[in-house]
Amino acid sequence: MGLDIRLPIGLMFGVLGAMLVAYGLVADPAIYQRSLGLNVNFGWGLALLAFGGAMFHFGRRAGKARTA
Amino acid sequence: MTLSAIDWAIMLVYLVFVLGIGVVVKRHTRSSEDFFLAGRALPAWVCGLAFISANLGAQEVIGMAASGAKYGIATSHFYWVGAIPAMVFVGVFMMPFYYGSRARSVPEYLRLRFDEKTRALNAVSFAVMTVFSSGVSMYAMAKLLQTLKLLDAPLAALGLPAAWAFHLSILASACIVLAYTFLGGLTSAIYNEVLQFFLIVAGFLPLVLLGLADVGGWSGLKARLPDGFAHSWQGMGSASTNPMGVEWFGMVMGLGFVLSFGYWCTDFLVVQRAMAAHSISAARRTPLIAALPKMVFPFLVILPGLIAVALPAPSAPPTLQAGDVATPRVQSGIVPPKLDESGRPVVDKNGKVQLDYDLAIPQMLLHYLPPGLLGLGLTALLASFMSGMAGNVTAFNTVWTYDIYQSYIRPQASDEHYLWMGRMATVFGIGLSVLAAYVATRFNNIMDMLQLVFAFVNAPVFATFLLGMFWKRATGHGAFTGLVAGTVAAALHHGLTLPSGAEAGVKGGWLGMVESYPSEMAQNFWTAILAWSVCFAVTIAVSLITAPRAESELVGLVYSLTQRPAEDDLPWFERPAPLGGIVLALTLVLNVVFW
Structure with missing residues (x-):
């Protein structure tokens, strides 16, 4: 198929992760009362960023192998 | 919120x-396949x-x-x-x-x-x-x-x-x-x-x-x-x-x-x-x-x-509740009570608050x-x-x-x-x-009834596929009659039984009361079991008295007439049987752990 689904997945989670990390850095810490005092936006954002990066990497690598 | x-x-x-x-996929979509x-x-x-x-x-x-x-x-x-x-x-x-x-x-x-x-x-x-x-x-x-x-x-x-x-x-x-x-x-x-x-x-x-x-x-x-x-x-x-x-x-x-x-x-x-x-x-x-x-x-x-x-249940009314209705507490955690049109909690016949x-x-x-x-x-x-x-x-x-x-x-x-x-x-x-x-x-009732009809139609279907794939003698007349008979059996069973506490109608009992089930779930499961068994039996019976198709026409469609797909060149973790075995073993473990 023309499109490797790992690329859009990687991109989307990369963008979402980056948004959450950035928001986690600037948002008022008072909002984390709900989440047991943890800055979950920052932490989970990092996790999503890593997942997105890995997906994108594997998608790219497979794409290169196919065209090579 | x-x-x-x-x-x-x-x-x-x-x-x-x-x-x-x-949008991207559209560019690669050229044929109906x-x-x-x-x-x-x-x-x-x-x-x-x-x-x-x-x-x-x-x-x-x-x-x-x-x-x-x-x-x-x-x-x-x-x-x-x-x-x-x-x-x-x-x-x-x-x-x-x-x-x-x-x-x-x-x-x-x-x-x-x-x-x-x-x-x-x-x-x-x-x-x-x-x-x-x-x-x-x-x-x-x-x-x-x-x-x-x-x-x-x-x-x-x-x-x-x-x-x-x-x-x-x-x-x-x-x-x-x-x-x-x-x-x-x-x-x-x-x-x-x-x-x-x-x-x-x-x-x-x-x-x-x-x-x-x-x-x-x-x-x-x-x-x-x-x-x-x-x-x-x-x-x-x-x-x-x-x-x-x-x-x-x-x-x-x-x-x-x-x-x-x-x-x-x-x-x-x-x-x-x-x-x-x-x-x-x-x-x-x-x-x-x-x-x-x-x-x-x-x-x-x-x-x-x-x-x-x-x-623990929240002491203040949760954000989702409309109005400040005083609600009697049940073991509910943070699950709020069901509210009626006017925003009051719904109670059942015994005065117990229904949870949403x-x-x-x-x-x-x-x-x-x-x-x-x-x-x-x-x-x-x-x-x-x-x-x-x-x-x-x-x-x-x-x-x-x-x-x-x-x-x-x-x-x-x-x-x-x-x-x-x-x-x-x-x-x-x-x-x-x-x-x-x-x-x-x-019309909430219409939807409930339709879902009921679908359940009747669906219940016997697996018997048809099972016989179709694994018994070469099963015929078209048998399959069709079996499906219809299974659906009718499901409807009859539903019409004659009722979960305890329910009123006759869309929950069952619309033909009379023969048997009562402890819960709606039990009634559903037994309706399915009966529909399946009737379809299975009728399909076999009708198949045996109707003409079978030539075996040559059934190659690739029935188990005994189809060559097993070759998979010797695949590594074990890509072969269905070992994978299936692993999946079942893990499921068994989960069942035991949460016994």
Whole structure:
């Protein structure tokens, strides 16, 4: 198929992760009362960023192998 | 509930990607096979994730958490008994016939194996069913968004009345699903289902982790749960000793065998995902790969329901409740009471407050997730809704175009014409679903009755496929008569029995009272068992007195006349049988751990 689904997945989670990390850095810490005092936006954002990066990497690598 | 800008931004990013995938895939959609079968070119892991995602509609996510809050960990029976074994069976034993026969749909397999009338019966009932179920899920989602008052702020900003939230939700969801399935057909739907799968995990996992940390882990949770909520099998010996009101035999045979195999092995909505795989071995691996995440899904969707009841009830009225109605407390955690039109809690005959278990998941999202992750969690909920709806829509347009339009209306048209028809079917299929959603708002009883009729039609189906695939003597007349007899038996059984405490009507007993069941679930399971047995027996009996087809015509369609697919060149972890064995062994372990 023309499109490797790992690329859009990687991109989307990369963008979402980056948004959450950035928001986690600037948002008022008072909002984390709900989440047991943890800055979950920052932490989970990092996790999503890593997942997105890995997906994108594997998608790219497979794409290169196919065209090579 | 009001959302922050970050929450809306997250939803927006998701929408951009969903529609973007549709646009990109459209460029590669040139033939009807591309549109309806994804060109039979997808890798097994993609099909596998789509396989569970299509089943993971919002009703599943919300309903399983609700059931967790109501019945406890026994809800996992719907996974470990009511899904995994059937998924292994369809992958190992049935997929060679679906994929290998080159049938383009499940009804088409029935025509190849049996005859035209059996296919027509299956195709028409399936098409009607998919349209209604996507309408019902659209209705459920719009209702939920309305209850959560999610759209009130943006509507107020636009100067529109809050009552429009319902219309707006229906319209928006219909348009989005329409856009991406119209453009890219099955490929687009499957790709989005994979995206949605990861999103659902990403949205709900933090909720479960936070909730578990809050109540002190699994042991802390167990200590706070009502009796019996922490065990899946203990108390299943008799219907009176477990919260579901079902005894183990009815559960294992009704849910684990008849209903589960009937759904996972014959429902085109899921089977279509496997048929899109690039090879027969990938198609066989699809449900097995799907079974791995399916196995752990209870932790993602049932646990939030359990945690919701384990938490101490809030002293202030929860945010979701309209008005400050004083409510008598029951063991409810943060699950709010059901409210009637005027905003008062609904009480049953004994004066006990009824809880709105469907709000368990939304309440948990609000309870634990701050702005940011809250947006992600709600997006996950929306994603689950769309994946379920797109699953119905793509299955509908395929069955309509191949099994109804091409077969009975316009047989000899060009491939472009059928591709065009598929796109049109997508449009009017979604249009009909919207109509169904509005019918549901007006006439709740009609929808209940329709779902009942569907249940009667579905209950016997697996007997037909089992005999069709594994008994070469089964004939078309036998299959058709069996299906009709099974459906009639289901209706009669339902009409003559009633769950205890229910009134005669849509719950049963409309023909008189012969037998009473301890719960609605028990009645459903036994209706299914009876329908299956009648269909099985009648199909055999009628087959034996009608003329069989020549064996040469059945090659590739029946087990004993078909060569096993060669798989010696595959490594062991790509072979269906060892994979299936591993899946079953892991499921057994889970059952024992949560005994």
